[in-house]
Amino acid sequence: MFKFGVLKTDKSSKARLGRLLTPHGEISTPAFIPVGTQGTVKALCSKDLVDLDAEIILSNTYHLYLRPGDELIKELGGLHKFMNWERPILTDSGGFQVYSLAQFRRINEEGVMFQSHIDGSSHFITPEKAVEIQEFLGADIIMAFDECIPYPAEYDYCKKSTEMTLRWAERCLKAQKRDDQVLFGIVQGGMYNDLRKICAEELCNLGFSGFAIGGLSVGEPKEIMWDIADYTASILPEDKPKYLMGVGTPEDIIDGAMRGIDMFDCIIPTRQARNGSLFASTGKVVIKNSKYTRDENPVDPECDCYTCRNYSRAYLRHLFMAKEILSLRLNTIHNLHFYLNLMKRIRQAIENDSLESLVKEYKEIYGKVMC
Amino acid sequence: MFKFGVLKTDKSSKARLGRLLTPHGEISTPAFIPVGTQGTVKALCSKDLVDLDAEIILSNTYHLYLRPGDELIKELGGLHKFMNWERPILTDSGGFQVYSLAQFRRINEEGVMFQSHIDGSSHFITPEKAVEIQEFLGADIIMAFDECIPYPAEYDYCKKSTEMTLRWAERCLKAQKRDDQVLFGIVQGGMYNDLRKICAEELCNLGFSGFAIGGLSVGEPKEIMWDIADYTASILPEDKPKYLMGVGTPEDIIDGAMRGIDMFDCIIPTRQARNGSLFASTGKVVIKNSKYTRDENPVDPECDCYTCRNYSRAYLRHLFMAKEILSLRLNTIHNLHFYLNLMKRIRQAIENDSLESLVKEYKEIYGKVMC
Secondary structure: OOEEEEEEEOOOOOOEEEEEEEOOEEEEEOEEEOEOOOOOOOOOOHHHHHHOOOOOEEEOHHHHHHOOOHHHHHHOOOHHHHOOOOOOEEEOOOHHHHHHOOEEEEEOOOOEEEEOOOOOOEEEEOHHHHHHHHHHHOOOEEEOOOOOOOOOOOHHHHHHHHHHHHHHHHHHHHHOOOOOOEEEEEEOOOOOHHHHHHHHHHHHHHOOOEEEEOOOOOOOOHHHHHHHHHHHHHHOOOOOOEEEOOOOOHHHHHHHHHOOOOEEEOOHHHHHHHOOEEEEOOEEEEOOOHHHOOOOOOOOOOOOOHHHHHOOHHHHHHHHHOOOHHHHHHHHHHHHHHHHHHHHHHHHHHHOOOHHHHHHHHHHHHOHHHO | OOEEEEEEEOOOOOOEEEEEEEOOEEEEEOEEEOEOOOOOOOOOOHHHHHHOOOOOEEEOHHHHHHOOOHHHHHHOOOHHHHOOOOOOEEEOOOHHHHHHOOEEEEEOOOOEEEEOOOOOOEEEEOHHHHHHHHHHHOOOEEEOOOOOOOOOOOHHHHHHHHHHHHHHHHHHHHHOOOOOOEEEEEEOOOOOHHHHHHHHHHHHHHOOOEEEEOOOOOOOOHHHHHHHHHHHHHHOOOOOOEEEOOOOOHHHHHHHHHOOOOEEEOOHHHHHHHOOEEEEOOEEEEOOOHHHOOOOOOOOOOOOOHHHHHOOHHHHHHHHHOOOHHHHHHHHHHHHHHHHHHHHHHHHHHHOOOHHHHHHHHHHHHOHHHO
16 A cells, blocks of 8 residues: 655666555655644645645644544544645644644653643643544554654653654554555654664664654754765665655755755744745745835746736735735745745656756755755 | 616515625625625635625725725725635725724714724724725725714704704715726614605715615614614615615614515624624524533534534534633634525525515524524
8 A cells, every 4th residue: 555666766876766556546756745833834725735736634633633534524524634635644743743832741751741822721632642543533644652852852762762762663663554655753862873873773664654854853963864864864774665754845846855854844934925925936035024015026937827927016015015814825835836846846857867956946046055 | 887776576475585796796685794804704715605605795995094004905905806806896885893993083064083903093984085995995895974873862962963964964975986886875864754854855966886884783672673773774765775874683684685675794603702602593502511422413413504514413512611712713613604594595585575584494493593
C-alpha cells in the first residue's frame, strides 16, 4: 500500500526525484506539504488545494485531538472525509505542539502531561495515545511521538532525551494497529552529530518506513541547522523518504532538496500570506506598501496562479488595508502556488539535469530577500 | 443601454416578473443584490459570485470613497475592473452610511459634512459630489443622494427633509455626466404616506429611470414598514423598477415581491453567515449548536450549494468553533445561495402562477423562524 522509489538522483548534488505511493494517491518528491492545522489550510477549502495541485497536506494531531476531538473525527469517517480531502494526509505526532503551545507540560518516561491552550484542561499523551489519535484521524502518513529538544541544550540532556525518544519510537511501532498508515520515525539528538547518528541508526533498526529530521529550526543559527540536517540526511537510508520537519523559506527548501530531503512542511507561505507578505519571482511583495496603491500588475507577472490571473496588486492592497477576508484567501492561494511551483521546478530540474542553474536563479536573483 | 420590462404580473398579487438590461448584462427580477461593501462580498471572490449565479452586486459609495478612494478606482478602470466583476453593479449614494457610520455629521441645504469612521478625517459630500464619486466608480445603477430620515421623526422634520431630498435629487440628475449609468431616485417621506406620495410623484416628474423606497427598516415596527412600502410601491410607475433598499429577511423579500418590489439588497445573508446563522428549508441552523457536533448531514439536505454538496454540519461547526477563516466563506456561500435560490423560486412561481403555494410553504413551514 506504501511504496517509495527514487526515480533519479541529481548529478551535481544529493537531490533526488522520487515518488511516494499512499492509499490516497501518489506524491511526487521533493514535495512541499501545506499545513492545515485544524483540518483546513487556513482560508482555503479542499477544492482550492486540488486546484493548486497540492498532492498532500499536513494536519496537526495536537489541535485536532483537542478540537473537535479525534474520536469525533473517527466516528465521522476519518479526517479525509471530515474535511472532504481525498488526497494523502500526514499528521504530526503532536509532540512539537505540546512543547510550543501547551501550558504547564511535564515530561516523564511514560509520556507528557500538559494543559490545553484552548481551555486549560489537563491531558496526558503517551506514545501509544499519539498513535491511537493518529489512527483515529486516519492520515496516510503518521509520525512517532518524540520529545523536541529546545535550543540550546546540554549534551547530557540531549542524550537522555534522545534515548527516551527512541524508546517512545519503539512503543509507537508496537502500538500501531492499522496497516493502511505508514509510521515515520523522527531523528532527534539536538545539535550533536553523534546523538543524531545513534538515533538515526536505531530508528533504522526498528524498521521505520520513513524518517523525519526533527528538532531543527528551533532557534539555532542556520549554519548549525544545515550542518545537522546535512549530516543526518547523509546517514539515513537512501531507499526511504527523508522529511525535514517545519522547514522553511524557499531558499531553505532548495538547500534541503540538494541535501537529499524529499519532504518539507512549513507555515511560512500560509502565515506570511495572511500577513500580506507575498512571494514573487522578483522578490518579496509586501502588499501593504504604498507603492502598490495604483499598481495594476499582478503580484508576480510570471505567476499563473488564480490570484495573479485575476487580481491586481492595487486590489490586493486595498483588500489587505481594509482587512477584508478575501485578502487572506487570495494571498494564501498565491503563496502556496509559489511554493508548490518551486517544488515542480526543482523536480523538473532534477529530471533535466538543470538543478544548478535553478539554484543560481533563486539564490542570486532573490534568494537574499526571501527570508 | 438600459431597459426595464415587466414580462408577467402575478394573478393573485402585485408580484411581477421582469428583466432589467444594463451595460454589464441582464438582471432577472425580482432580484436580490448581495452586498459587497468594500469592493468584495465579504469572504467571496468574484468567481464565487458567478458560481452562485449572482446577476448583480451592490457596493457602498461611502466606503469606497474613503478607501481606497473613487479617484483611484477610476484611474484603475472602474470598479468592475478593479474587483474583476464583469456583471452589473449598483452603488448606493452614500447617504445611508453617512448617517449610520460617520461621526459628527452636519447636514445643510448644500450637503453633508462628516468625519470618516476610519481616521476621523473631515469630508463634505454634496449631491453633485455623490454623483461624481459614483461616476468614478462606474456602477451600472447609481443612486441619488438623499437624507435618510431616522425613526421616529416628527411630521415637520420629515416634510422639510423630504423637500430637501427632492431638491438634491434634481441636483443629482443635473450633475450626471455619464450616459452609461442609470440614476435611481429614492423616495423618502418618513412614515407619512402623504409625504411619500409627494416625493414619489415629484421624482417621477423629474424623470428618473428607477425608484428606490428608502428610509425603511430603520427601527419602525414591521406593520408600519409594510404599510409605507405597500403604499409607496403602489403609486410608483409600473414600467419602472422598484427597489426596496436594505430589506430584508426571506419572509420580507416574499412580502416585498408580492407588493410589486423588483429589487432588494440586504446584509442579512452575509452577516448572519459570518455569525454562523444559516438558512435552511427547515428553518435556521445555528451552526455552533452542540447538536450539530456529530451531524454528518449538509446544512440543508435540499440545498445544492457548494457548501452543502461538500461539507457536513459537523465540519462547519468545527470550523466555526475553531474560528477558521474557511467558516466565513462556506457559510456565506450557503446563505447567499439560499437567498438567490429564493429569488429564482419566486420568479418561477410568478411564471407558473404558483406564487401562492410558494408563499404558503415559506410562511407556514418556516416563516416564523426566519427573522
